[in-house]
Amino acid sequence: MTEKGLLLVLSGPSGVGKGTVKSAIVDGKVFPFEYSVSMTTRKPRPGEVDGKDYYFVSEERFQEAINQGELLEYNKYVDHFYGTPLVPVKRMLEEGKDVLLEIDVNGAKKVREKMPDGVFIFLTPPDLHTLHQRLENRGTESEDVIMGRIKQARNEILVMQDYDYAVVNDTVANAVDHIKAIVDAEHVSVKRVIDTYRKMVRED
Amino acid sequence: MTEKGLLLVLSGPSGVGKGTVKSAIVDGKVFPFEYSVSMTTRKPRPGEVDGKDYYFVSEERFQEAINQGELLEYNKYVDHFYGTPLVPVKRMLEEGKDVLLEIDVNGAKKVREKMPDGVFIFLTPPDLHTLHQRLENRGTESEDVIMGRIKQARNEILVMQDYDYAVVNDTVANAVDHIKAIVDAEHVSVKRVIDTYRKMVRED
Numbered sequence: 001m002t003e004k005g006l007l008l009v010l011s012g013p014s015g016v017g018k019g020t021v022k023s024a025i026v027d028g029k030v031f032p033f034e035y036s037v038s039m040t041t042r043k044p045r046p047g048e049v050d051g052k053d054y055y056f057v058s059e060e061r062f063q064e065a066i067n068q069g070e071l072l073e074y075n076k077y078v079d080h081f082y083g084t085p086l087v088p089v090k091r092m093l094e095e096g097k098d099v100l101l102e103i104d105v106n107g108a109k110k111v112r113e114k115m116p117d118g119v120f121i122f123l124t125p126p127d128l129h130t131l132h133q134r135l136e137n138r139g140t141e142s143e144d145v146i147m148g149r150i151k152q153a154r155n156e157i158l159v160m161q162d163y164d165y166a167v168v169n170d171t172v173a174n175a176v177d178h179i180k181a182i183v184d185a186e187h188v189s190v191k192r193v194i195d196t197y198r199k200m201v202r203e204d
Numbered sequence: 205m206t207e208k209g210l211l212l213v214l215s216g217p218s219g220v221g222k223g224t225v226k227s228a229i230v231d232g233k234v235f236p237f238e239y240s241v242s243m244t245t246r247k248p249r250p251g252e253v254d255g256k257d258y259y260f261v262s263e264e265r266f267q268e269a270i271n272q273g274e275l276l277e278y279n280k281y282v283d284h285f286y287g288t289p290l291v292p293v294k295r296m297l298e299e300g301k302d303v304l305l306e307i308d309v310n311g312a313k314k315v316r317e318k319m320p321d322g323v324f325i326f327l328t329p330p331d332l333h334t335l336h337q338r339l340e341n342r343g344t345e346s347e348d349v350i351m352g353r354i355k356q357a358r359n360e361i362l363v364m365q366d367y368d369y370a371v372v373n374d375t376v377a378n379a380v381d382h383i384k385a386i387v388d389a390e391h392v393s394v395k396r397v398i399d400t401y402r403k404m405v406r407e408d
Binding site: 157178 | 326332336361365368369370372382386405
């Protein structure tokens with residue numbers, strides 16, 4: 001029985017360590033998944049291969065991809081566009097392969113709109129998780145610092161609420177363990193497997 | 205930060221091996237959880253301790269417990285009643301402890317009505333999972349046997365659809381691994397942790 005693959009979206013505030021966690025998943029071969037090759041308008045660096053590292057395209061082509069709805073999400077960093085082509089992601093999911101996207105929170109929001117069935121993992125800064133201790137021990141830090149962190153925390157929690165899972169990145173190993181468990185659990189969730197079972201007993 | 209515990213309900217068709225899987229979780233100390241002590245009208249066996257193995261009560265007392273809504277679920281096996289008292293389960297969950305109930309599908313249905321936030325795990329017979337192969341290889345088995353299994357499968361799938369997870373009990377070790385992953389993933393699900401984060405930033 002082949003079920004559809006999972007679209008795993010790993011995101012979180014900038015600086016939380018999304019890239020490090022993703023690399024640990026890749027290097028440790030924690031679970032099998034497919035890469036999505038991004039499209040970009042920046043020039044290839046030496047050794048980079050078109051279609052493998054990125055799809056290197058002109059700005060006109062990129063703009064066309066946006067207009068034609070070919071991108072799951074896109075963003076502009078510095079002077080260049082980066083985006084995730086939709087068709088290969090959909091094809092891999094249909095083939096039963098899990099796809100991992102590591103993107104910023106704006107990108108994740110756009111992906112959620114187009115693919116609400118995805119598994120959205122919010123990587124949480126450890127100091128958000130331990131903020132309650134700092135609140136309890138007021139006096140050891142300036143009130144400005146604490147208030148600033150509370151304000152930022154409110155924003156992080158507002159973003160987090162649209163995700164499925166909140167994984168604290170206290171250590172990379174812990175974060176990776178939780179993500180592995182999430183992938184395993186999602187693969188046996190009834191909402192994902194029930195259609196396959198239903199199809200099976202219909203065919204008699 | 206103390207989050208509420210998880211109510212884990214392990215159920216499935218009779219004969220699927222619920223008791224064996226539960227024992228493996230207990231013996232292997234796979235994750236920490238609390239037992240719920242059942243109430244029963246049967247007499248204690250030698251060595252059984254009231255309040256530890258069961259709450260041993262009279263039939264009048266059991267009937268009163270039913271009428272007063274004191275039971276999360278109850279059932280009659282042979283000549284005796286067995287039920288799960290609600291108050292201790294709620295208290296353990298409030299204390300942040302996970303509670304594991306291993307009950308039949310009728311009991312699980314009643315628990316779902318009273319505690320929809322529970323994590324409902326359907327233990328799936330391995331021959332339901334492999335039924336598609338038997339359907340593809342028709343001719344090696346009598347059509348009556350196949351049709352009987354399809355009919356039973358339809359019932360199992362109807363029950364399964366009200367659960368959160370479907371774990372195939374192909375080997376006890378595999379089933380236990382999946383259940384461990386489910387518990388881990390549920391503990392980092394946003395719907396369970398978001399209130400704790402929200403409370404934290406409200407208290408300034």
